[in-house]
Amino acid sequence: DSGVTQTPKHLITATGQRVTLRCSPRSGDLSVYWYQQSLDQGLQFLIQYYNGEERAKGNILERFSAQQFPDLHSELNLSSLELGDSALYFCASSVEIDGPSGNTIYFGEGSWLTVV
Amino acid sequence: AQKVTQAQTEISVVEKEDVTLDCVYETRDTTYYLFWYKQPPSGELVFLIRRNSFDEQNEISGRYSWNFQKSTSSFNFTITASQVVDSAVYFCALHSGGGADGLTFGKGTHLIIQP
Numbered sequence: 001d002s003g004v005t006q007t008p009k010h011l012i013t014a015t016g017q018r019v020t021l022r023c024s025p026r027s028g029d030l031s032v033y034w035y036q037q038s039l040d041q042g043l044q045f046l047i048q049y050y051n052g053e054e055r056a057k058g059n060i061l062e063r064f065s066a067q068q069f070p071d072l073h074s075e076l077n078l079s080s081l082e083l084g085d086s087a088l089y090f091c092a093s094s095v096e097i098d099g100p101s102g103n104t105i106y107f108g109e110g111s112w113l114t115v116v
Numbered sequence: 117a118q119k120v121t122q123a124q125t126e127i128s129v130v131e132k133e134d135v136t137l138d139c140v141y142e143t144r145d146t147t148y149y150l151f152w153y154k155q156p157p158s159g160e161l162v163f164l165i166r167r168n169s170f171d172e173q174n175e176i177s178g179r180y181s182w183n184f185q186k187s188t189s190s191f192n193f194t195i196t197a198s199q200v201v202d203s204a205v206y207f208c209a210l211h212s213g214g215g216a217d218g219l220t221f222g223k224g225t226h227l228i229i230q231p
Contacts (some may be wrong), residue, residue: 002163014146033218042221042223042224043207043209043219043221044226045219045220048218049172053138054219058218088159090161092161099183104151105161105163105211105219106163107160107163108160109159109160110159110160110161112159
């Protein structure tokens with residue numbers, strides 16, 4: 001158990017709909033990351049938050065958005081869903097912002113999203 | 117740009133054999149971090165190891181060992197006396213100290229341990 005909690009574990013929704021994925025980071029971790037894993041794209045970095053502020057953006061679509069709340073949990077919002085958005089979405093957390101000292105990034109169990 | 121190459125898409129061995137998973141990385145940063153993660157069939161990503169670029173010492177943890185060689189930009193992972201429970205997809209990942217764009221993952225190696 002990594003200590004990173006993601007809900008829901010599985011989600012099936014229709015095209016055009018909107019869903020919200022939730023993540024609770026490990027206790028004490030200020031940095032939260034979102035990743036997408038699909039068969040054709042592999043593991044792709046979407047976005048990172050640190051202590052409530054957006055820190056870095058990766059290959060995140062404009063239809064997707066995220067935020068980190070004062071209690072440090074984070075949500076990833078996916079809207080106008082398409083079939084190609086079907087994937088495993090991971091949240092990860094680490095204790096400090098990325099930097100020369102480095103840190104270990106722990107992943108949650110993921111949220112399986114199926115768009116039909 | 118950063119890149120991680122795991123050339124072995126799939127490896128199949130018989131239980132108790134030793135197996136090495138290759139990882140080659142590219143980065144222009146002098147400070148970076150290398151990771152290995154295990155993804156069993158259940159789907160979660162399990163952290164195995166992190167190695168800093170300024171520490172080239174190899175590491176052993178039980179049946180697992182890692183060989184980091186900056187000269188060849190490689191960070192290989194060896195499982196000794198493999199077991200069926202080792203069957204999983206293994207990912208090598210890179211993060212540079214100067215960047216804030218998350219981990220760059222390789223495409224993964226699917227390891228199958230046959231009983």
